[in-house]
Amino acid sequence: MLDHVETEIPARIGALSPPLTADTAALCEAAGQGVVSLDAGPGRYLSSLAEFLTRTESVASSRIERVYADLDDLARASLGEESTRSATSTLAATLALRELTESCDDGAPLSEGAILSAHAALLADDLLEHRAAGSYRTQQNWIGGSDFTPRNAAHVPPPPEVVQDLMSDLVDFANRDDLSPVAQAAVTHGQFEAIHPFNDGNGRIGRGLISAVFRRRGTTRRTVVPIAAVMLADVDTYFDRLADYRAGDVEPLVRYVASAAMTATEAAEASAERLAALPSLWEERVGTRRGSAAQTLVGTLLEHPIVDIAAVEAITGASRARSYDAIDAVEDAGILHEITGRSRNRIWVAADVMDEIAALEERIGARTRPSARWR
Template sequence: MQPYQPELLPISELDKAVLFTVAGEANAALARYDGLLMGVVNPAVMLSPLTNQEAVLSSKIEGTQATVEEVLEHEAGQVYDEAKRDDIQEILNYRKALMLAKESVAERQIRLSLIRDLHAILMSSVRGANKEPGEFRKSQNWIGPEGCKIEEATFVPPSPLQLLDHLEAWEHYLDSDDIDPIVQTAIVHAQFELIHPFKDGNGRIGRLLIPLFLFSKRRLANPMFYLSAYLEAHRDEYYARLRAISQQQDWTGWCAFFLRAVTAQAQQNGDILREIMGLYEVTKLQVREITHSPHSAQLVDALFDRPIFTAADIARRADVPKPTVHKLIKSLLDEGLLDTVRKAAGRRPAILTFAELLNTLERKQLV
């Protein structure tokens, strides 16, 4: 199999008639979600559950097996075996890269240098750490069954000799205005995946680019729109549509799939965000009535930011003295607002959870 030769951008053979209706639906759904997002008083807190979920699901597409709960329990001090710890570290790296991307894109354009920075974070101290973190590949790679030879590959990315030329053309396309911003986002993501510039981690970086590019095109007021829940739920079609580009030049089919994904995910994200905001208001009232504490607002923010925690952790994040936090937590446990994941034993602190927030995400899983 010969290395894939990426098509020149913009794509000239898109069937605009086929995409017209689905593009309109995607733009309307994303606009409704963005309007909701702009009304959020504290998006960092409100969207923290979605950020954690995105890090888990985008990594799950690549084979990790950890859950949101396991990641948060690990951060709170729960001990897992080495394989699980490796999965969790990959997810934590992805979350860190997401946060850096969010901060960076407000001040700098999407450039190859940013992509390399994000990849270096993604692959730090994990199983791909020997695969040149932050560096574009200098050798030929291929995709196929584990252990297969290049002759047995299902896809062979471009030759490393032409890689930089393809990446620079892709970077130039980022600065252009194509027929529709969401259609252009679909093309940006797919072209990056087909170029496959890194030895590992291409899928996660490519999915991370989606909210960044939508933000750069002013389709989002905040680059916090995550698509991995839909892509994980439709993983087979996701990969099949990408293969159809390289095998049949079916860019229209890919773009139509991506637009449907944006429509469905924007609606789901909006539903989740509304439910989280409603739970936040109810919880603020409950905590204030239970504790009668001037620290109740900080405590609720800390619960929503990280709903599995130790007392010391929440004292630090809420900036409340530890003795006070212990009293507040006891009150909330007595009233059933918090649950215990792991009881205290000796010097080992108890791990607690605000389960209702995690249950909200599980009830809203995309099908």
């Protein structure tokens, strides 16, 4: 008979520094340099790459939570069209990641308010959890076991009455400037997952904290490193490293996040090169005169790969009739693909951009061991 539950209360880390070997410190330094290099890519296409990588990261982070959204459904949801719950949830994860990361723009400190706001954005439209969106949990939770009892749970986080104090301590740690940004991001993530401060959404917000720490430390300025895509490729190892952290062994998680950052940045560099090559290729394929509505539309598709007629009118400044002509020309060139299959409220996507999301995940997945959980 279950007569008591033992919770795991992580140590306060606000003033502590992780004890890392010289090899791990060097790995963190190399990973940080890779992230900086990715973020300093071609200036003309940096904003496009940033949006692409944010979308990639949120899709992967959602899939770790077994929320699978078809990219066409995600495109529909992004323009407010009726879509699946998975697509709506993934779009919310994108908004939450962007909000949390941008709260640390220009070195602004990470705040509990930003974390709570991101959580509110993540779960605002969730049928079951919307009432708790943006609030720390007020009840005991656990990971594993069953929905009804923590028996055989893999992790029973601290009781709710200590969550506020632990989160304040975590934010103190995340706002320090005397640590390697990569090690700091890894420990911030591990500590957050150990606290598990929310009823739901802990994984997606916790992984978002990695990007937030990078942004606050200036390791990134615009981009998001798709580390969740590496984690998705081998969730068993990812969860094992979080378990190591909870057991008091910090270094394996730090090394894991550093290695994941290196894998992700290398794969993202390939995507950056492919994306940067697309506009000139598209311009040749469209073949209309420079300055035409079709050429204007093509020039914006990297940053706005999902459009409807209203978006095209705003982009081109053309009449509705000329905007439809531009869409037809770009669609005939094989650049835009209509995904709604109807005569009204149609949506088009730049297939090359959306396909690259899948290609990036495949490149990352090919470099790491597939997870036994998904076989």
